Amino acid sequence: xxxxxxxxxxxxxxxxxxxxxxxxxxxxxxxxxxxxxxxxxxxxxxxxxxxxxxxxxxxxxxxxxxxxxxxxxxxxxxxxxxxxxxxxxxxxxxxxxxxxxxxxxx
Numbered sequence: 001x002x003x004x005x006x007x008x009x010x011x012x013x014x015x016x017x018x019x020x021x022x023x024x025x026x027x028x029x030x031x032x033x034x035x036x037x038x039x040x041x042x043x044x045x046x047x048x049x050x051x052x053x054x055x056x057x058x059x060x061x062x063x064x065x066x067x068x069x070x071x072x073x074x075x076x077x078x079x080x081x082x083x084x085x086x087x088x089x090x091x092x093x094x095x096x097x098x099x100x101x102x103x104x105x106x
Contacts, residue, residue, distance in 0.1 A: 019050075019089055019090070020050070020087055020088060020089030020090070020101060021048050021049050021050050021087070021088060021089075022048070022085055022086070022087045022104075023044060023046040023047060023048045023049075023085060023086050023088070024046040024085065025046070025083040025084065025085045025106045026044055026045030026046040026083055026084070027044070027045050027077075027078075027081060027082075027083055027084075028042055028043070028044055028074055028077050028078040028084065029043045029044065029045060029078075030042065030043035031074070031075065031078055032057070037059075037092075037095070038061060038062045038063065039059050039060050039061045039062045039092075040059070040060045040062070040071060041057040041058070041059055041060075041097070042057065042058045042059075042060065042074060042078075042086075042100070043056065043057055043058075044058060044084075044086055048086060048087075048088040048098045050088060050089075050091070050098050051091070052088075052091035052092075052096050052097060052098045053091075053096040054095065054096045054097045055097075055098065056097075057097045058086055058088055058097065058098050058099075058100050059092045059095070059097040059098065059099055059100065060074070060099075060100040061092075061099065064100075064101075070100065070102075070103055073103050073105055074100075074103060077105060082105060082106065083106045084103055084104060084105050084106060085103070085104040085106065086100055086102070086103055086104075087100070087101050087102035087103070087104075088100055088101060089101045
């Protein structure tokens, strides 16, 4: 019984731990601030493979931790033409776009 419980808990934790995904390195091609939705949309050359219905944009919520730093990095990459990789996890409530959680400048 203990082994079954341990296996079930491990499976549940593992599936939630891998729910996000990185895209491949590429350019930010569009920046679309949307104050009415409390965040900023980005278009990246490479889509993130996830379960969200809308993958045309990636969404950065203004109330996320390190929002200013992440926004600054994405905007700098956009302005300078530098590539970035984006980690998205979860979907935007009501609009179902992938949520940006991490960014890696290349």
